[in-house]
Amino acid sequence: MSKKGNSYLNMEMLRFTTAGSVDDGKSTLIGRLLYDSKSIFADQLEAVERTSKMKGFEHVDLALLTDGLRAEREQGITIDVAYRYFATPKRKFIIADTPGHIQYTRNMVTGASTANLALILVDARKGIVEQTNRHSFIASLLQIPHIIVCINKMDLVDYSQEVFENIVEEYRKLSLKLDVKDVQFIPISALNGDNVVEKSNNMKWYKGATLMYLLETIHISSDENHIDCRFPVQYVIRPQSQEHHDFRGYAGRIAGGVFRPGDTVKVLPSGFTAKIKEIHSLKDLSLNETVKEAFAPMSVTMTLDADVDVSRGDMLVRENNMPESEQDLDIMVCWMSEKALSIGGKYALKHTTRDVRCVVKDIRYKIDIDTLHRHESDKTIGMNDIGRIHIRTTAPLFFDSYRKNRITGSVILIDEGTNETVGAGMIV
Amino acid sequence: MIQYNLNHLRILESEAIYVIRETAAQFERPALLFSGGKDSIVMVHLARKAFYPARIPFPLVHIDTGHNFPETIVFRDWLVEDAGAQLIVGSVQESIDAGRVTEEKGINASRNMLQTVTLLDTIEQYKFDACLGGARRDEEKARAKERFFSHRDDFGQWDPKNQRPELWNLLNGKKRVGEHFRVFPLSNWTEMDVWMYIAQENLRIPSIYFSHDRECVVRDGVILATSDFIPLKPTEKPEMMHVRYRTVGDMTCTGAVMSNANTLAEIISEVASSRVTERGTRSDDKRSETAMEDRKKQGYF
Numbered sequence: 009m010s011k012k013g014n015s016y017l018n019m020e021m022l023r024f025t026t027a028g029s030v031d032d033g034k035s036t037l038i039g040r041l042l043y044d045s046k047s048i049f050a051d052q053l054e055a056v057e058r059t060s061k062m063k064g065f066e067h068v069d070l071a072l073l074t075d076g077l078r079a080e081r082e083q084g085i086t087i088d089v090a091y092r093y094f095a096t097p098k099r100k101f102i103i104a105d106t107p108g109h110i111q112y113t114r115n116m117v118t119g120a121s122t123a124n125l126a127l128i129l130v131d132a133r134k135g136i137v138e139q140t141n142r143h144s145f146i147a148s149l150l151q152i153p154h155i156i157v158c159i160n161k162m163d164l165v166d167y168s169q170e171v172f173e174n175i176v177e178e179y180r181k182l183s184l185k186l187d188v189k190d191v192q193f194i195p196i197s198a199l200n201g202d203n204v205v206e207k208s209n210n211m212k213w214y215k216g217a218t219l220m221y222l223l224e225t226i227h228i229s230s231d232e233n234h235i236d237c238r239f240p241v242q243y244v245i246r247p248q249s250q251e252h253h254d255f256r257g258y259a260g261r262i263a264g265g266v267f268r269p270g271d272t273v274k275v276l277p278s279g280f281t282a283k284i285k286e287i288h289s290l291k292d293l294s295l296n297e298t299v300k301e302a303f304a305p306m307s308v309t310m311t312l313d314a315d316v317d318v319s320r321g322d323m324l325v326r327e328n329n330m331p332e333s334e335q336d337l338d339i340m341v342c343w344m345s346e347k348a349l350s351i352g353g354k355y356a357l358k359h360t361t362r363d364v365r366c367v368v369k370d371i372r373y374k375i376d377i378d379t380l381h382r383h384e385s386d387k388t389i390g391m392n393d394i395g396r397i398h399i400r401t402t403a404p405l406f407f408d409s410y411r412k413n414r415i416t417g418s419v420i421l422i423d424e425g426t427n428e429t430v431g432a433g434m435i436v
Numbered sequence: 437m438i439q440y441n442l443n444h445l446r447i448l449e450s451e452a453i454y455v456i457r458e459t460a461a462q463f464e465r466p467a468l469l470f471s472g473g474k475d476s477i478v479m480v481h482l483a484r485k486a487f488y489p490a491r492i493p494f495p496l497v498h499i500d501t502g503h504n505f506p507e508t509i510v511f512r513d514w515l516v517e518d519a520g521a522q523l524i525v526g527s528v529q530e531s532i533d534a535g536r537v538t539e540e541k542g543i544n545a546s547r548n549m550l551q552t553v554t555l556l557d558t559i560e561q562y563k564f565d566a567c568l569g570g571a572r573r574d575e576e577k578a579r580a581k582e583r584f585f586s587h588r589d590d591f592g593q594w595d596p597k598n599q600r601p602e603l604w605n606l607l608n609g610k611k612r613v614g615e616h617f618r619v620f621p622l623s624n625w626t627e628m629d630v631w632m633y634i635a636q637e638n639l640r641i642p643s644i645y646f647s648h649d650r651e652c653v654v655r656d657g658v659i660l661a662t663s664d665f666i667p668l669k670p671t672e673k674p675e676m677m678h679v680r681y682r683t684v685g686d687m688t689c690t691g692a693v694m695s696n697a698n699t700l701a702e703i704i705s706e707v708a709s710s711r712v713t714e715r716g717t718r719s720d721d722k723r724s725e726t727a728m729e730d731r732k733k734q735g736y737f
């Protein structure tokens with residue numbers, strides 16, 4: 009195997025989200041990351057060049073690369089979440105690229121839900137604007153562990169250190185109101201490539217890393233919860249064959265903590281306890297291979313030493329570290345349907361591998377996501393609105409707060425008439 | 437402090453297995469669409485892992501255009517037996533014979549469009565409510581926004597405006613009678629990831645992925661293997677070429693690439709240095725800029 013091949017085998021993976029409007033240089037930045045990491049292929053580039061020429065543009069419009077569907081091209085806007093991929097020898101990257109306008113809040117929330125990192129673009133000429141507040145609030149609400157603020161178009165402010173530092177100062181004030189842990193700032197010009205992949209010669213005063221360097225090295229291995237053991241059972245494997253007559257395996261993806269053979273686990277909701285016999289991480293197609301420990305986000309199959317009743321929707325946990333169990337909960341909800349949320353409304357609810365129904369008991373407040381103001385009198389939550397609501401479920405959920413665990417703390421609400429996903433909820 | 441890290445292939449594998457298990461849990465009659473190509477070979481492998489030591493709890497479905505590479509069919513039959521899986525074949529030839537579709541005429545005739553009818557007929561006949569496929573988002577522009585659980589109406593059509601948002605790992609497979617889903621567990625994989633995974637897992641793949649000598653013609657920049665299915669223009673002269681395939685579809689529309697790559701390692705370094713996407717070798721995508729989007733709307737894979 010070549011040296012290059014080997015390095016690909018040991019890559020980490022980083023998911024990040026970008027949000028931005030048409031003219032803040034987001035598409036140019038993504039285009040540059042893809043182009044400089046050689047992730048744009050010749051035939052893709054030719055197609056974009058052809059289209060740019062036909063439309064009479066002077067330059068190649070890299071936005072066309074990230075702009076998929078015909079309806080969108082006709083309207084000249086991106087209306088959904090588009091996923092892009094590139095890799096360097098260190099990491100594979102998944103970009104969830106979303107439009108930044110307020111009417112696409114639901115898309116930003118969707119893109120943010122799986123991201124380790126948010127890339128926030130600020131136009132150096134304009135500084136912090138409403139949209140910056142909005143993106144930062146969504147990153148905070150969705151608990152994205154890392155934020156990189158790229159202060160773009162530095163070429164248009166003469167690469168001024170003062171402009172950069174003023175914006176950094178202003179952003180720090182904004183972030184005091186938010187729940188964000190790791191924020192870093194980079195002065196860039198996406199158009200000219202300053203501090204994107206190569207260090208800029210125009211900003212010698214900037215001693216920090218380039219964007220690509222940060223993306224490649226930011227510490228992500230503690231982003232998952234490795235403390236609170238949570239194993240939502242997804243599927244029960246019973247081979248019904250001669251060879252594996254008595255095999256009964258519990259399949260699922262670990263949502264938190266570290267599980268080891270010999271651990272005593274409690275089955276929720278039944279409350280029975282048993283010891284983990286073996287954990288198969290399925291590295292090959294045999295039962296010979298077992299692992300000493302399994303952690304998020306591994307998909308595994310576990311066997312228990314006792315014949316207890318376990319089925320899909322149950323959760324295996326450690327006795328000394330139990331999730332909360334409630335039927336009445338407060339959630340922050342982002343609404344995704346044209347039909348507004350209503351008090352008394354009943355919805356299907358999905359949480360981990362569990363399906364229940366719920367009724368909305370109260371709308372506590374709505375948040376103005378540009379000013380972060382809480383409106384306790386305005387209780388209409390329509391498409392793209394975010395608010396805090398109180399719900400009651402038909403059966404108890406076993407959950408953690410979203411701040412503690414993004415998997416066991418999240419729910420979706422489904423309209424029972426149309427089957428559409430209408431709400432994204434984070435348990436408070 | 438101990439660090440708990442997975443490399444990117446293990447994360448992608450875990451995610452795909454999660455999606456496959458969700459499909460088996462949420463639907464009554466799932467099926468795995470098997471083309472014989474590398475992506476569907478990876479899919480079968482992941483499905484075996486997902487339920488091991490039980491067998492794959494749903495059938496493999498192959499839509500046979502009758503224009504397959506013979507190597508693909510031999511490989512398919514070997515894999516089905518090795519996995520102890522059940523195979524269902526939907527035949528485009530039978531759809532033609534039954535008058536369900538009319539064969540394209542002319543020099544560039546392809547059965548690619550006709551497959552859609554056979555596929556939808558097969559789905560209806562067996563009442564499949566979820567079809568797992570190996571499509572990836574990096575393949576083509578129209579696929580960059582595809583969901584893991586992609587909703588199709590009762591005509592099998594995909595409405596890009598009516599797709600459900602997918603948050604966290606919560607997949608909504610609720611549907612009305614007659615509707616079905618296409619499920620894409622490899623959504624987040626790239627061509628490179630697929631090859632790296634095939635190498636890591638030491639999977640067998642059909643011989644046409646490796647470099648070999650074959651009689652070909654070059655038409656509109658695409659290298660096509662000569663066969664009974666491709667009538668030649670008077671000016672076209674077949675010649676022996678040293679080629680391999682990056683994707684496996686019909687002989688009528690799958691182009692080869694000139695290559696000396698004989699091993700997985702050589703293929704991987706070729707992919708790493710390649711400057712053209714794998715679908716750049718498919719003449720079916722070149723019909724118009726939105727060719728893929730149009731076919732998807734009608735219910736294509």
